[in-house]
Amino acid sequence: MKPLLHILSFEWKNLWRSNVLKILLLVVLGAGIYGIFFGKFEIDKQETRISQVQQYERHQFDSLLIWARLDTSILINKEKYQKAVSPTGVGWNKHFTYYLAHEAPPAAGLCLGQRDLFPVYYGFNVTDLARQVNAGELANPMKLLTGNFDLSYVFVFLFPLLVIALFYNLYAAEKEGGTLLLLQSQSISLRMILFSKGLLRLLIIWSLATVLLLLGFVIQGISVFEHGYLFFRWLLIIYGYCLLWTLLMGMIVRLRKSGALSAMLGLGVWLVLTLITPALLNLFVMANEPLPNRAEMIHTLRSLNDKNWGSPKSFVFDKFYPENPQYFKKGDTTDFNKWYYASFTLLDKESDALNAQFEEQVGRRNALLEKWEWLAPAAMMHERLSQLSETSRQSHLEFVKKVHTYHQELKDLYYARIFEGEQFSYQDLQKLEEQL
């Protein structure tokens, strides 16, 4: 144990005196801090957008509450009152647009994941949902392509480079510096010395990772105590990833090649694992597993819509009432509003079925990528981090599910009034407001 500590402390002094280590650590630290601030900036932007729509929604709903109490004996108040209390809306204008936001999970700013590809909120009314939630967020595709410089990027791409830079001349420096013979004449084996040198470097890298992650939590205002488990799991994944790269570099060092060749080999492995394998996987999957033609969805809905409008009202009612008997009342086969809203339920049903089909197709394709994911540890690590931070595509799908549930809840409230032929009472509106 003593010789190990001795070597460690000597090597530490050695490393610390060379400017190379300081510069490298500073560069990676700087990149990491930039990444932390960048992630914070992106999440803040999303949060601003969310609070913007939430404020707008509340403000709009407040007017409804005021309008619902207007004195309707005055002519100009009548229209506003109608707007507030008609669940069917007035004319072609629907009653109200509700928003549901996908609030940023705590660690989203550390790994932005796929979150930038999707809207962080959806606005919808009680008509069919599918055509209201397929709008994207305005985003420059160039930015989406180049991706985000967040902390996870620094860990996934730059840390392996740091490992390579610290390890490539672990052996070669001794040889090229002429100290190798001196070392070999010591009582401790060369392997032990090299191992200790490697261990020290790994400890330095782990420390830097810990410092960066702590900084990330602090700067982004994520409480380490509250989210201790999250912090711990992040740390564990990063430690494992750094260890993997250390082992790979250890294997290269064992070959005992010159510094230049070891560096090239290391970089070659880095290229293969972070750039080439994921790109090849994407190439093969993209060429062989086509994505669903989602335009089909719009087409199916417009055709059904066309049929609904082109047929007698019974076309819709005959399908609607058997499935929704709670709304059935004798003799309700001609009312326009009932027919109109019943038809949206048919559209919702159709689109849910089609969407499930699309997701299955997409799922098959992504399962294929996941099956081969282990070939690309960098992509795997990034995917794990984004799952951990709830910024993966899966998290978005879960949000979409919530949108569906909320939409259904709203529909239940609206349909109950529409099929009773009633208007919203003030209490109804208050109840709706509580849900906002």
Next chain:
Amino acid sequence: MLRLVIKKEFLSSLRDIRLQISGTILIVLMLTAVLVGRHGQKEIQTQRTKAQSAMYDKWLNQGNKHPHSAAHYGQFAFKPKPVLSFLDIGLDNYTGISVFLEAHKQNEVQFSAAQDSNGMTRFGEMTAALILQVLLPLLIIFLTFDIFSKEREEGTLKLIHAQGLSMRQLFMGKVWGTYLMVLLIYLPIIILAYLLLDQRSSNLDPAIGSKFLSLTVGYAIYFLVFVILCVLISGFARNSGFALLTLLGLWIASCIILPKATANLADKVYPAPSQFEFRNAIKKKVKNGIDGHNPSDERLASLKQKVLDQYGVASIAELPVNWSGIAMQAGEEYTDRVYDQEFSRVEEIFNKQNRLSEWVGFINPYLAVRNLSMSLAGTDFHHHVAFAKAAENYRRAFVKKMNKDMEVNHKPGVAYGDYNVGQDMWASIEPFKYNLPSTSKVLFNQWRSIATLAIWLIGLLLLASVYAPKISKL
């Protein structure tokens, strides 16, 4: 003498085992990327053509109905997969694929591939562009980092000098020798890629030949720039290790870190509005008028007066034409103006963001060649916008035709449900066809990138001729 140096450099690198291995890997990767990419591109293009014609069939066979109902039924436009996207996929996975064209509303081009994929997609796709832009420069680094120091260490540099060869000649010899090696890897595959093009590809884009040629030349210049830069740096480096570290550092900064930092910075400098703000601005302008003082009901009233005066009648009922048709078309044209304003505002913001990366290209030739290549492959932002505009123009034209028919043929007094047209009318709308922008237009859009490459090349040649004689021989 120069020729001898070139030959020596070329042959010695050809015999270098490191090069043999990495060169072979590169060639195999390129072959895979080109062959599989071309296959994938063809598949996707076939799918889209099929989808496009299937949707047009649906339009033709929608049955008899009122022209305005048909405008609501709508049409679709599918973005053709540009032929050269198999060489450079560019933004293709991040831009939408199809757009629904309907009355009253300009929809966005929707459903990007990235939205349907997991995180792996963000790591990019193996295309020729990735190899040529990122990996081949690495090979150049491996070829050149010890090109002077080795000779210096072995003492041959002094010998060569004693033969009467000037340092400048030796320098250029090394540059051309290395460049020849690079071309040996690059040209066969690019020729193979060219042979993969067929008649169908030139149907899709008649300018494919000149685009391909420009692409080839663009990359050839990029490699030359890189070779001169590397030879120059290794000439002045203390030793080969230092040269290697410097070059790799430069490579990592310019190919891995800078592009990301630039795009992220651009987003901060020129912030884009959110979808919510965008839609709200459109709604407001349609309702209150573009200047905010021309609300929709006033617009309608003045239009009504104008039409009544034109036909010299006192009321809508006396008009010989269909008032709704006129009003609807006027409404379309007004919203079109609003859409044009708002969409081009956002487009301009994104263009500014992208231009920032084009300017940064002046210090980072990787960005210049990346933008140029994407553009020539038809997968950059300009192409996306060009498609969206073509689709929108098509929408406006067919909606206008429907409104016009309603105005002229749907006689006043006839109920909406009683005026129907059929297939003849639908067939009078030609299927959607989109022509990719011409080569000159693409090159004009990319003048900054082209200028960047030219400046780098000329600048480095000048630098080399001034500084090459100062390279130490010891």
